[in-house]
Amino acid sequence: MDQYTISKLLSCLVDNEPLDPDKINELKQLIEKDKNIKYDYEVQAFIKSLVSEKLRMQPAPERIKKKIIRKVKPKKNWLEKVFHF
Amino acid sequence: MPDKNLDNSAKSQLHNEFKESTFPYIDQLYNLSLRLTGKKSKGFKLLKKTYSEASWFFKYIDKDADYRGWLFRIMRNAYNNSHKKIFIKLDNFNFDAIEQSYNTIKSSSIKFEDMKAEIHKKITNDKLSALLLLLPEELKTVIVLCDIQNFSHEEIADYVDVPVGVVQSRLYKARKMLFAELYKLIRN
Numbered sequence: 179m180d181q182y183t184i185s186k187l188l189s190c191l192v193d194n195e196p197l198d199p200d201k202i203n204e205l206k207q208l209i210e211k212d213k214n215i216k217y218d219y220e221v222q223a224f225i226k227s228l229v230s231e232k233l234r235m236q237p238a239p240e241r242i243k244k245k246i247i248r249k250v251k252p253k254k255n256w257l258e259k260v261f262h263f
Numbered sequence: 264m265p266d267k268n269l270d271n272s273a274k275s276q277l278h279n280e281f282k283e284s285t286f287p288y289i290d291q292l293y294n295l296s297l298r299l300t301g302k303k304s305k306g307f308k309l310l311k312k313t314y315s316e317a318s319w320f321f322k323y324i325d326k327d328a329d330y331r332g333w334l335f336r337i338m339r340n341a342y343n344n345s346h347k348k349i350f351i352k353l354d355n356f357n358f359d360a361i362e363q364s365y366n367t368i369k370s371s372s373i374k375f376e377d378m379k380a381e382i383h384k385k386i387t388n389d390k391l392s393a394l395l396l397l398l399p400e401e402l403k404t405v406i407v408l409c410d411i412q413n414f415s416h417e418e419i420a421d422y423v424d425v426p427v428g429v430v431q432s433r434l435y436k437a438r439k440m441l442f443a444e445l446y447k448l449i450r451n
Contacts, residue, residue: 186431193409193434195416217369218439224379225438228445229410232388233395238293242307246289249311250281250318252274 179208184215192222281321285314288331291412292338298407299342301396309345313338335422339404346400358436364443378446385449394444402437405430 179187187205190197197205209216292313296306316337324333368378395403404423408414416434420427 182432185435186428189431189434190416193416195431214369217375220375221442222435222438225441225445226410228382228386229391229395229406229441232386232391233298233411235290235294235411236297237290238310242293242310243286243289245307246311246314247282247286250278250314252271252278 179204184208185218188215188219188222191219192226277322278318281318284321284330285317285334288334289314291331292334294411295335295338295407296342298392298395298411299403301392309338309342312341312345316341332418332421339422358440361440361443364447365439368443368446381449382445386445390448391445394441394448397444398437398440402433402440405433406437406441409434 184205187197187201189195191202191205209219289310293306293310296309296313297303300306300309313334317334324330395406398406401423405419408419408422409416414422416427416430420430423430
């Protein structure tokens with residue numbers, strides 16, 4: 179397996195993406211046998227968990243939501259404002 | 264939503280439909296806008312622009328469309344259009360230096376477990392956030408969508424408009440680069 183294919187498969191494994199079971203087994207065997215690939219896999223998994231843990235999703239503040247709602251609310255044109263219809 | 268042909272009740276109904284269809288995704292879009300721009304004020308501007316554009320085109324979209332995907336694409340295009348002059352593009356980026364740095368760390372005698380513990384201890388949320396901003400745009404986007412927003416590779420490929428294999432390769436590069444930069448940061 180070439181390095182480019184291994185790098186893509188490592189991303190898939192770390193992110194629990196659907197993969198062919200034979201490919202998963204082949205990759206896991208490579209990780210066991212080759213310490214360089216094992217290191218790469220551990221780095222991928224570590225960075226993923228670090229980013230997910232430290233940069234969690236935050237809810238948008240209520241004042242931001244209200245501002246957005248006001249921005250997209252349909253506005254009356256000048257005729258409607260003057261004649262109140 | 265401007266449409267002179269709609270009366271007030273129709274406009275009001277359309278507005279309510281727009282809110283119901285698009286506001287469930289506001290938290291995700293808010294987070295993406297923050298991570299892309301790095302500043303609350305710029306993030307808010309981008310979010311406002313996204314919803315503003317979405318409200319213009321809402322009446323033309325199919326009722327059973329993928330609203331999340333549609334909104335993310337609007338945000339992506341709005342961001343790309345306003346920031347293209349200052350983008351750090353992957354093509355112009357010297358990844359060889361990062362590769363060399365990574366390989367040096369790999370072949371060092373420091374145990375990986377010790378490195379992990381040191382990074383966890385010394386790297387704050389703000390420092391990690393700042394490092395993320397330094398990534399080339401293509402790498403930053405995939406990391407944010409995958410590791411923070413939990414999108415699948417296929418969803419990311421759809422929103423970023425590249426093949427799935429490219430997304431996977433970018434994720435691999437992005438994590439590698441973050442690791443090399445984090446190590447440099449804790450060593451300094």
